[in-house]
Amino acid sequence: MGDALRLEALLRSIENPQPLTSAAPEGPSPVATAMKAVLSHWPTIALTSVAAVAVAVAYLATATPQFTASGLILIDLKNGASLRSTAPTVSDANVDSANIESQVELLKSERIVRRVVVAQNLADDPALQPGPLARTLSAITGTVMFWKQPAPAAEGADPKVTGAARALQKLTTVKRLGTTYVVEVSATMPSATQAAAVANAYADAFIQDQASLREELSRRMSNMLKARTDELQAETRKAENAVEQFKFSGSLAGESSALARVTLKNLESKAQTYRVLHDKFLERYAETWQQQFMTLPDAQVASLAYPPQSKSAPKSAIILAASLFVGMALGLLIVLLRDRRIVGLGT
The missing domain is CATH 3.30.1890 (Bacterial polysaccharide co-polymerase-like)
Known part of the structure; x- marks a missing residue:
């Protein structure tokens, strides 16, 4: 009799499984938040990069x-x-x-x-x-x-x-x-x-x-x-x-x-x-x-x-690469200053 009851309980557990633990839903990670914010401001980064490269090109054209x-x-x-x-x-x-x-x-x-x-x-x-x-x-x-x-x-x-x-x-x-x-x-x-x-x-x-x-x-x-x-x-x-x-x-x-x-x-x-x-x-x-x-x-x-x-x-390749890097860095800095979500990542 007891074995029959235990077998029935096992069958019910298989048919209706219950979660062992319950966890609170996780929010997005800080890195994902930062990436999302940066991507949302890509025009700013692109604009500063283009401007820096344009300055470099003008220098190379006149130097x-x-x-x-x-x-x-x-x-x-x-x-x-x-x-x-x-x-x-x-x-x-x-x-x-x-x-x-x-x-x-x-x-x-x-x-x-x-x-x-x-x-x-x-x-x-x-x-x-x-x-x-x-x-x-x-x-x-x-x-x-x-x-x-x-x-x-x-x-x-x-x-x-x-x-x-x-x-x-x-x-x-x-x-x-x-x-x-x-x-x-x-x-x-x-x-x-x-x-x-x-x-x-x-x-x-x-x-x-x-x-x-x-x-x-x-x-x-x-x-x-x-x-x-x-x-x-x-x-x-x-x-x-x-x-x-x-x-x-x-x-x-x-x-x-x-x-x-x-x-x-x-x-x-x-x-x-x-x-x-x-x-x-x-x-x-x-x-x-x-x-x-x-x-x-x-x-x-x-x-x-x-x-x-x-x-x-002047070395054109080095100057253009450096200007692109400076433009992207400047764009990221502007994004950091404008978007409080990124500034507050560490809090």
């Missing part, structure tokens, strides 16, 4: 494109060593790296840039002149604020060349490629052709400067050797004359002929020493004099700079 051309210079230290009177020692290799770094710093110097400005007639180039905004800021910072003024030009230097050279320094980069003997020179100008011309002129100016420095060094050393050679020649003649005068003085025939022969030997030795020194300095002077006409710089062009196919700045 002056910049092109960067690069050339390679090979620092060949063997050229200078080939003109030395003595062969290079093994220890010279230990200072090669420092010498190359020194050449890189010389490439960056204003002296080389001034050569480029003069060679390319860039003193009045608009690309190297300050724009209206820069002139206005310079005037304000120079009169109102305690701002560091540009260094004055050297005495006798053309102010236009100096200004153009300092502006060009900011548009060029010089760097050594790793630990190699190769130095890359890059120039950025509004024209692709001009950028390549400036980069090549940079290399030419540096090589000419190296040749001029070596020629000047050879000339100065030649003058010093010439002066010392003349002095030794005079001393040699004086010593040889003393030997001849002593021989014909009759001192060798006297009772002290042994002492006289010692004196004569000393005079001849002195004359011979001066003669050897004079001959060595004369030989070195001749070598140095010849070097003025066969100087070789420590650098040569490894690869010319060619006009680039595309501009290096």
Whole structure:
């Protein structure tokens, strides 16, 4: 009887199931609320995004494109060593790296840039002149604020060349490629052709400067050797004359002929020493004099700079992507400020 009742109750529960627990209906999540509010204001976000992109497009349409051309210079230290009177020692290799770094710093110097400005007639180039905004800021910072003024030009230097050279320094980069003997020179100008011309002129100016420095060094050393050679020649003649005068003085025939022969030997030795020194300095002077006409710089062009196919700045893709991001962020901010539901999410 009891089993029959239990079986009947089980059948009823299967036919009419009852919920085990009752739960209150859940409302929408905060994230869903925020998404709904943002989607409801999509025109605002779209409008700010379009406006930001439009500003970027206007900038790209009016901005002056910049092109960067690069050339390679090979620092060949063997050229200078080939003109030395003595062969290079093994220890010279230990200072090669420092010498190359020194050449890189010389490439960056204003002296080389001034050569480029003069060679390319860039003193009045608009690309190297300050724009209206820069002139206005310079005037304000120079009169109102305690701002560091540009260094004055050297005495006798053309102010236009100096200004153009300092502006060009900011548009060029010089760097050594790793630990190699190769130095890359890059120039950025509004024209692709001009950028390549400036980069090549940079290399030419540096090589000419190296040749001029070596020629000047050879000339100065030649003058010093010439002066010392003349002095030794005079001393040699004086010593040889003393030997001849002593021989014909009759001192060798006297009772002290042994002492006289010692004196004569000393005079001849002195004359011979001066003669050897004079001959060595004369030989070195001749070598140095010849070097003025066969100087070789420590650098040569490894690869010319060619006009680039595309501009290096402004970068259109990056600017458009950034403007789109800024426009969307600005639109979201406006939505956050206008919709209290989003502002109050954390409460």
